[in-house]
Amino acid sequence: MAELLFFRDGELQMRAPLKGPTVLGRAAEADLVLPDRAVSRLQCQVLPQGGGWALVDRSGRGTQVSHRLATDHGTELQDGDEIRLGEFQVIFGALSPEAAEPEVTMPVSHASRRGKTGRLGREGAREPRRAQVRVRRAEGESVIPLRPEEGYRLLIGTDPEGPYQLELDDRFVSAEHCRLAFRGGQWVLTDLQSKNGTFVDRLRIGEAYLTGCVTIRVGETTLTFEPEAAAEEGPAEPLPGLVTRDPAMAPVVEQVRRLAPARVSVAIHGETGVGKEVIARSLHALSERAEMPFVALNCGALPKDLVESELFGHEKGAFTGADRARAGAFEEADGGTLFLDEVGDLPLSAQVKLLRVLESGEVRRLGSSKTEVVDVRLLSATHQDLMAAVERGAFREDLYYRLCVAPLEVPPLRRRVSDVMPLAEHFLSRLAPGEAEVTFSPSARAKLEAHAWPGNVRELRNVVQLALLQRRGLVVTGDDLSFRTVGRRKKSCETLTVAGRTLESIEKEAYRLAMERHAGDKKAAMEELGVARSTFFRKLEEFGLGGEER
Numbered sequence: 001m002a003e004l005l006f007f008r009d010g011e012l013q014m015r016a017p018l019k020g021p022t023v024l025g026r027a028a029e030a031d032l033v034l035p036d037r038a039v040s041r042l043q044c045q046v047l048p049q050g051g052g053w054a055l056v057d058r059s060g061r062g063t064q065v066s067h068r069l070a071t072d073h074g075t076e077l078q079d080g081d082e083i084r085l086g087e088f089q090v091i092f093g094a095l096s097p098e099a100a101e102p103e104v105t106m107p108v109s110h111a112s113r114r115g116k117t118g119r120l121g122r123e124g125a126r127e128p129r130r131a132q133v134r135v136r137r138a139e140g141e142s143v144i145p146l147r148p149e150e151g152y153r154l155l156i157g158t159d160p161e162g163p164y165q166l167e168l169d170d171r172f173v174s175a176e177h178c179r180l181a182f183r184g185g186q187w188v189l190t191d192l193q194s195k196n197g198t199f200v201d202r203l204r205i206g207e208a209y210l211t212g213c214v215t216i217r218v219g220e221t222t223l224t225f226e227p228e229a230a231a232e233e234g235p236a237e238p239l240p241g242l243v244t245r246d247p248a249m250a251p252v253v254e255q256v257r258r259l260a261p262a263r264v265s266v267a268i269h270g271e272t273g274v275g276k277e278v279i280a281r282s283l284h285a286l287s288e289r290a291e292m293p294f295v296a297l298n299c300g301a302l303p304k305d306l307v308e309s310e311l312f313g314h315e316k317g318a319f320t321g322a323d324r325a326r327a328g329a330f331e332e333a334d335g336g337t338l339f340l341d342e343v344g345d346l347p348l349s350a351q352v353k354l355l356r357v358l359e360s361g362e363v364r365r366l367g368s369s370k371t372e373v374v375d376v377r378l379l380s381a382t383h384q385d386l387m388a389a390v391e392r393g394a395f396r397e398d399l400y401y402r403l404c405v406a407p408l409e410v411p412p413l414r415r416r417v418s419d420v421m422p423l424a425e426h427f428l429s430r431l432a433p434g435e436a437e438v439t440f441s442p443s444a445r446a447k448l449e450a451h452a453w454p455g456n457v458r459e460l461r462n463v464v465q466l467a468l469l470q471r472r473g474l475v476v477t478g479d480d481l482s483f484r485t486v487g488r489r490k491k492s493c494e495t496l497t498v499a500g501r502t503l504e505s506i507e508k509e510a511y512r513l514a515m516e517r518h519a520g521d522k523k524a525a526m527e528e529l530g531v532a533r534s535t536f537f538r539k540l541e542e543f544g545l546g547g548e549e550r
Contacts, residue, residue, distance in 0.1 A: 002053050002077075004032070004046070007089040007251045021047040023058070024085065035204060038086030038505075044070065046077070046092075053077045053092070067387070067404050080259045080406050082251075087505055089251055093258055131187055131210075133166070133180065134224040146180070146187070153181040156218060157192075172196050172219030180210075180225075187225070189216065239282040242275070243426045246418035248411045252279065259406050260286035265358075267343075267403050268381040270410035273458030276381035277341060279410060283379060284337040292336030297329045300342035307350045309366055312357070318367025330363045334374045343403065344384035344395060355399045378403070413453040413460065414516055420449050423457060427464040428476070438468070443478030450520030451483055459483075508543045515545055 002018045016022070022031045027041035034043075040059035047054060056074040057063045063070045064084045065077070083090040133144040133154070144166055146154060156166045157177040168177075174194040181188050187210040191198040199217040200208045216223040239256055242249075259266055260283050268276045277296060284294045302310055309319075313328030329338055340346075346354065357363050358378065362371040380403045389395035413419065424440065432438050440448070444467075453459055467480040510529065518524040526536040 002092065002094045004083075005091040005093060005254060006034075007091070007254075018046060018048075018053065021045055024090075025058070033204065034085055034088055036086030036088060039088075043085060044083075047074075049074065049076070053094070055083065055092075066407050078264070078406070079262060080255055080264075082255075082407070091251065091254060091258070131225060131227040133216075134226060135166070135168075136222045136224070146182070148182050148187075150182060150184075153179055155179055156223075157194075168218070168221050170219040170221045173221065177218050178216075186211075187227070189225075194218070239279075240285040241278050241281055243422050244416070244419050245422050246416035248416045249419070252408065252410055255406075255408050256282050257286065259283060259408070261288065262406075263377055264405045265378045265380070265403050266406045266408055267386075268379065268408050268410060270381075270383065271412045271456055272383045273456035274410045274412055275457045276410060277339065279408065280337075280339040280379045280381065284339075284377075287337070287377070289336045289377060293333050294337050294339065295329050295333040296339040296341060298341045300345040304347050307347060308353060311350065311354065312363050313365040315365050315367035318365070322367070325365070328363065328365065330357060330374050330376055331372060333376045335376075337377045337379060340378065340380045342382055342384075343380040344382040344386055344389055348394075348396065351396045351399050355396065355402060358399075358402050413456045417449060420451075420453070420460065421445060423460055424448055424464055427461050428468070431465050432468055437474045438471075439475055441475050441477045444476050444481055447478045447481050452516055452519040507539070511539055511543055511545060515540075 004016045004018065004022075006016070016032055023042055023045045024030055024032045024034060024039075025042040025044075026034055026036065026039045030042060040061070042058045044058055044063040045056045047056065054074040054076050055063060055065055055070045057070045057072050060072075065075055066081050068075055077092045077094075079092065079094040081092040083092065130148050131146045133146060135142045135144065144154070146152070147164075152164065153162065154164045154166055155162045155176055156168065156173075156179070157175050158168055158170065158173050159175040160167060161176070174192070174196070176192050177194040178192055178198045179190045181190070189198065189200065189205070189208045189210055191206055196219055197204045199205065200210075200214055210225050210227070212227065214225050216225060239253055242253075244253070256279060266280075266283060268279050270276050280296070281294060284290060297310060299307065309322075309326070309328065311328050311330060313326050313331055314322050316322055316325045357374075361373055361375070363374050364371045386395055386400050386404070390397045390400050413423075421440075428438060428440070448460075448463075455462070463481060463483060464476075466482060467476045470480045470482070471477070472480075511525070514525040514528050515522070518528070522536070522540070526533065529536065531539070
């Protein structure tokens with residue numbers, strides 16, 4: 001049993017079980033239809049093979065599977081593999097036989113031009129949550145309260161029949177277009193075989209579990225489903241030690257939970273300061289090795305002549321200054337996890353020996369003729385492009401494939417704006433434990449959220465720590481915050497790549513990069529883009545970049 005999890009813009013869009021050969025593509029005849037022009041009409045096929053699953057490319061251009069390129073000959077899929085399909089990030093999950101089969105339906109429509117879709121965002125039963133639907137019409141907005149009672153159903157259409165109904169004056173909406181119901185403790189949206197389809201955040205659905213605030217489009221009408229916010233939400237910790245609320249981290253959290261029980265090597269990629277070691281510690285804490293040692297080693301901070309000693313240990317007299325025998329990181333982590341940070345900085349001589357240890361499971365101290373068998377799960381991290389280093393000859397290709405069995409990308413803080421304040425408040429409570437009353441003023445919050453954070457989470461921690469020292473009372477104000485501008489900040493801004501992308505995604509990226517270049521200054525970004533004020537803020541809201549100001 002296996003499944004595919006579809007993410008877009010960091011949010012879980014669909015869970016689809018694999019029960020046989022499944023074609024993914026943009027065309028209506030695909031089994032799973034992805035509305036993205038960057039995806040071929042028939043992009044690829046996932047099919048059972050030799051007791052497992054494989055992906056076969058059907059586009060003729062190849063399909064990216066993690067750091068591998070699938071061809072028409074197929075490539076074996078491993079649990080946690082990432083398949084990139086345009087704006088969609090698809091995670092392959094191999095479920096154990098004893099795991100309960102997720103309730104996912106794959107309804108076939110009445111018309112051949114409509115593809116199959118699965119249920120979206122199913123996360124299991126939750127406590128009943130009150131919710132409402134906000135309807136946007138030409139004459140204004142109206143709000144429809146929803147009742148969290150088992151069996152409650154709101155019919156939506158131009159001529160709905162039932163005790164609870166939402167009638168729409170829209171020529172592209174069917175008489176009974178869709179149904180929003182409270183079932184099993186969850187809000188479920190079901191398309192009633194409408195002519196023009198029901199869309200949740202631009203993805204056409206058959207049935208969707210609504211777990212957060214989402215946009216629903218029927219015909220030319222836009223509806224917003226809004227669950228009632230929890231009374232008091234503190235910084236969430238979906239993984240041990242990880243503080244996050246931003247949807248951009250959802251794929252990371254999902255991958256960590258899937259990869260943690262496995263023994264495969266995981267390569268964590270991301271900019272300096274994004275929290276790669278926190279992710280590594282979460283992988284260890286959720287694994288069967290949690291009670292065994294976790295050893296972290298920063299390869300970039302080691303002198304070249306001591307790298308091998310730190311990794312493999314040494315005997316007394318092995319080199320000048322070795323006045324006693326010492327165990328290396330592999331021996332210290334025996335039975336547990338070894339995390340090599342900045343692994344791209346390892347010299348080639350150490351890479352050769354590291355590869356041998358990974359292949360044989362045996363380590364030999366410097367100056368010793370004996371080998372010791374070790375049982376270590378290796379996690380690594382780097383901010384470098386290791387494949388580019390391989391092409392330059394600075395990193396061994398065979399070691400690259402040993403380390404990058406399961407790659408995991410951590411997005412920078414500038415793409416996780418919703419994480420800024422939860423992280424800042426987390427650091428505030430950690431750095432001022434005896435002063436629980438210390439808070440951020442509105443001006444400080446606005447300043448923190450507007451900053452571009454080139455140094456990521458590490459920079460945020462330093463800013464909060466300095467602000468605590470500079471404050472004059474129990475409230476940290478905007479004047480207490482100071483940011484150090486580095487010369488490479490503008491250089492770190494990405495350029496806009498348009499090849500193989502939709503016009504909508506290009507426009508969204510242009511807005512995001514403009515906001516990034518101007519550190520959140522909306523007026524400056526608007527002037528750079530040369531658009532009207534109303535258009536600018538409407539687009540910011542549409543793209544989820546914050547458009548509340550008018």
